[in-house]
Amino acid sequence: MQLRNHVEWALHCCAILAGLPEGKFLPAKVLAEFHGVPKEYLAKALQALSLAGLVEGTLGPNGGYRLKRAPENITFLDVVEAVEGKASTFVCTEIRGNNPCREPGYCDAKPCGIARVMWDADRVWREKLASVRMSDLMVTLLEDVPADQLAKNAEWFAERS
Numbered sequence: 001m002q003l004r005n006h007v008e009w010a011l012h013c014c015a016i017l018a019g020l021p022e023g024k025f026l027p028a029k030v031l032a033e034f035h036g037v038p039k040e041y042l043a044k045a046l047q048a049l050s051l052a053g054l055v056e057g058t059l060g061p062n063g064g065y066r067l068k069r070a071p072e073n074i075t076f077l078d079v080v081e082a083v084e085g086k087a088s089t090f091v092c093t094e095i096r097g098n099n100p101c102r103e104p105g106y107c108d109a110k111p112c113g114i115a116r117v118m119w120d121a122d123r124v125w126r127e128k129l130a131s132v133r134m135s136d137l138m139v140t141l142l143e144d145v146p147a148d149q150l151a152k153n154a155e156w157f158a159e160r161s
Contacts, residue, residue: 006045006083009037013046014079015141016157017055018071018134025057025064030160034153045083052082064161071134077126089125090118 013031020026028046032039046065049055056068067074092115096102111119142150 003080003084005037006041006048007080009035009042010045010049010079010083011076013042013065014049014054014067014074014134015137016153017065017067018074018138019154020066024161025062025066026157026161027064030064030157033160034156048083049079052078054078054082062161067134071138074134075130076132076137077129080129088119089122090115092118 012035016031016034017026028043029039031046032042035042046055046057050057050065050068053068054074055065057063057065092111094112096112097108
């Protein structure tokens with residue numbers, strides 16, 4: 001399974017927006033420049049986050065995006081599903097029915113073992129993503145990123161917003 005790069009972009013943007021001071025917005029252009037990604041494509045990810053109620057945007061000279069909900073109320077799963085949708089990562093097409101040696105109706109009473117394993121893996125993956133909030137990520141970033149780097153990042157954003 002490979003998620004589209006929009007998921008990575010959306011997660012990084014949410015992490016940055018989680019650190020914004022109250023009432024501040026960051027333009028999509030600034031977020032795109034910071035991450036080195038195309039603004040037009042990032043805008044699609046931000047629009048998906050907006051439609052899901054995770055971020056809110058405003059127009060004008062001080063416009064841009066900010067989180068609509070508190071970081072402790074946004075999970076990784078919220079972001080992934082906003083961008084990728086809620087459908088299972090595995091779709092069973094029942095190819096076992098193509099087996100020319102299979103008797104008609106054999107095993108049709110329940111999904112095959114492969115589908116059950118894949119659906120279970122999808123469920124576990126989603127449970128893990130649902131267990132990690134943006135506020136948890138903020139704690140991790142404070143542990144992983146040196147304070148001087150965080151200060152440089154904040155200054156860079158302050159100059160552009």
